[in-house]
Amino acid sequence: MKLVDVVCPRCGANLKIDTEHEKAFCEYCGAEVLIDDGIQHVKYENAEQAGYDFEKGRQRAQQEASEISSNDSESVKVTIKNQKNRHKKGKILLITIILAIIVAVVVVVFNKTSDDRAGSVDDEVNIEKSKMTDDKSTTKNNAKKESDSEIQLQETNEKVIDLAGLWVQENHEEHADSYMAATIREDGLMGVFFIVEGDNTPYTYWVGTYKNPTDDSKQYEWISDSTYAGNGIFASSDDTKKFIYDNEKITYTVTIQGMSNDITLVREDWDDSKIPESAFGSVKMETSGFESLEIKDSGWYVEYGCLMFYVTLYNPNKEIMVEFPSYRITARDENGALIDTMEHSLNKIYPESEVTFGSVAFLVDVTPATVDFEVIEPKEYNLKRITSGNEPKPLEVKNGAVRVNKVVGEIYNPNDNDIDQVRVLAICRNTSGEVIAIVDGYISNARAGENTPFALDCNLKEDVASTSFYAYDWGYTF
Known part of the structure; x- marks a missing residue:
C-alpha cells in the first residue's frame, strides 16, 4: 500500500x-x-x-x-x-529545600554545641570517674601491696625461729636425782630451774630477759640480763648469762662452787605450774627503773599521852608492787632533842596506788614540837612485778557517819572473791581542818559483791565537821 x-x-x-x-x-x-x-x-x-x-x-x-x-x-x-x-x-520546592537545609544546619550546629557542652560535662564526669577509679585502683593496689607485704612479713616471720615454750635437759632420764628445765615466755622473759626428785617446787637458777630472733638463721645466741632479786638457794649470782641455740638445742654454762658444766636443753614438756611466783615476779632495782615511794599526806596529834598519827604512801611505779612498804616516824621537842622514833610497815601497795594508815605511834611525855615522816627504801626482794589489770579492785566505804561515840559504815567489796580481813580507818577533823580523832579497826569476811557493815568505838571531845574513810585488804602487817 x-x-x-x-x-x-x-x-x-x-x-x-x-x-x-x-x-x-x-x-x-x-x-x-x-x-x-x-x-x-x-x-x-x-x-x-x-x-x-x-x-x-x-x-x-x-x-x-x-x-x-x-x-x-x-x-x-x-x-x-x-x-x-x-x-x-x-x-x-527549592525554597522549601533551602529552608530545610538551613534548619538542618541550625539543628546540627545546635546539637553539636549541646553535644560539646554535654561532652564537656561528660568529660568532667569521666575525669572525676577516672580519678575515682584511679584512686580506687591506687587504694586497691596499695591494699594489695600492704597485703603482699603482710604476707611476705608473715612468711618471713614463719621462717624466723621461735624458741618460746618448754625445754628440758637432754638425756634427763640419766640424771634421776635432779636435772634442769627451762621456759621461754612470750613476754620477753625466760627462766631456768632445777627439778629435784621428790620436791614439787622447782628451784630457781636463772630468771632474765629474752630477745626473739629477727632472721631465719639456724643459729642464734643472746645475752640474758638477770631480773631475779629473790634469795633462791640455787640462784645464780651473775648479772648476765649467754645462751646459744644451734641444731634445735640450747646450751649454756652452769657454775656451782667453782665447777662449770655445759648444759644442753631440748624441747620437751614439763610441769611449769609449780614455778614460785617470786621467780618471775621479783624485780632488780638497777634494771627495772624503780621509783621510790612518796609520802602524799600525814598528820598527828597528842591524846592521853599518846602520839596519834596518819600517813599516806603513794607508789608511782606502773608495773611494780611493793610488799611491806615501810616508813619512819620521828618526834622532837622544841630544842630538837629526840623524843621517840619508830618504824612501821604496811601490807602492800599496788602500782600507781596509795595507802593511808593511822594509829598510835608511841607514848610521849611532852607534846612534840615536830613530827617527821620518811619513807624507808624497800628491799629488792619485796618488789614484785605485776601485770596491769591483775591487781584487785579497791574497797569502798559507803554510808559512813559519826554516831555519838561510834564511827559506822559499810564496806563494799567489788571483787569476785571474799576478803578475810579488812582494815578500816576514819580520820575526823574539826571546822578548822585539824585532826581531832583517828579511829581504826578490823572487820572480817567482806563478802564479794556485797556491803559488810562495821561500827568502831571512839571518844570525841569536839564536834566533827568532816570525816575521811579508808578501807584496805589487810592480810598481814608488821
Whole structure:
C-alpha cells in the first residue's frame, strides 16, 4: 500500500489516498476522486450540489483547522500555565529545600554545641570517674601491696625461729636425782630451774630477759640480763648469762662452787605450774627503773599521852608492787632533842596506788614540837612485778557517819572473791581542818559483791565537821 497526498478538487482539503485503489472519496465534502497514474480526477455529477458540497467541505475544513488551531492555542496556554505552575512549584520546592537545609544546619550546629557542652560535662564526669577509679585502683593496689607485704612479713616471720615454750635437759632420764628445765615466755622473759626428785617446787637458777630472733638463721645466741632479786638457794649470782641455740638445742654454762658444766636443753614438756611466783615476779632495782615511794599526806596529834598519827604512801611505779612498804616516824621537842622514833610497815601497795594508815605511834611525855615522816627504801626482794589489770579492785566505804561515840559504815567489796580481813580507818577533823580523832579497826569476811557493815568505838571531845574513810585488804602487817 502506498499513500499519496492529494488535494480534494472540490473543497481543497488535504487527503491521503491509497494508490492501489482507482478512486477515493473526500472525507470532508464527499467528492469522488479518481486515481489514474497519479492524476487526480474529480467527477461532478451535480454541479450545484457539488458546489454546495464544495463550500460546505471547505468551511468544515477551515473550522476543523480553526478548532485545531484553537485547541493548539489552548493546549499551549495550558502548557504554559502548567509550566508556570511547575516553575512556581519548583521555586516553592527549592525554597522549601533551602529552608530545610538551613534548619538542618541550625539543628546540627545546635546539637553539636549541646553535644560539646554535654561532652564537656561528660568529660568532667569521666575525669572525676577516672580519678575515682584511679584512686580506687591506687587504694586497691596499695591494699594489695600492704597485703603482699603482710604476707611476705608473715612468711618471713614463719621462717624466723621461735624458741618460746618448754625445754628440758637432754638425756634427763640419766640424771634421776635432779636435772634442769627451762621456759621461754612470750613476754620477753625466760627462766631456768632445777627439778629435784621428790620436791614439787622447782628451784630457781636463772630468771632474765629474752630477745626473739629477727632472721631465719639456724643459729642464734643472746645475752640474758638477770631480773631475779629473790634469795633462791640455787640462784645464780651473775648479772648476765649467754645462751646459744644451734641444731634445735640450747646450751649454756652452769657454775656451782667453782665447777662449770655445759648444759644442753631440748624441747620437751614439763610441769611449769609449780614455778614460785617470786621467780618471775621479783624485780632488780638497777634494771627495772624503780621509783621510790612518796609520802602524799600525814598528820598527828597528842591524846592521853599518846602520839596519834596518819600517813599516806603513794607508789608511782606502773608495773611494780611493793610488799611491806615501810616508813619512819620521828618526834622532837622544841630544842630538837629526840623524843621517840619508830618504824612501821604496811601490807602492800599496788602500782600507781596509795595507802593511808593511822594509829598510835608511841607514848610521849611532852607534846612534840615536830613530827617527821620518811619513807624507808624497800628491799629488792619485796618488789614484785605485776601485770596491769591483775591487781584487785579497791574497797569502798559507803554510808559512813559519826554516831555519838561510834564511827559506822559499810564496806563494799567489788571483787569476785571474799576478803578475810579488812582494815578500816576514819580520820575526823574539826571546822578548822585539824585532826581531832583517828579511829581504826578490823572487820572480817567482806563478802564479794556485797556491803559488810562495821561500827568502831571512839571518844570525841569536839564536834566533827568532816570525816575521811579508808578501807584496805589487810592480810598481814608488821
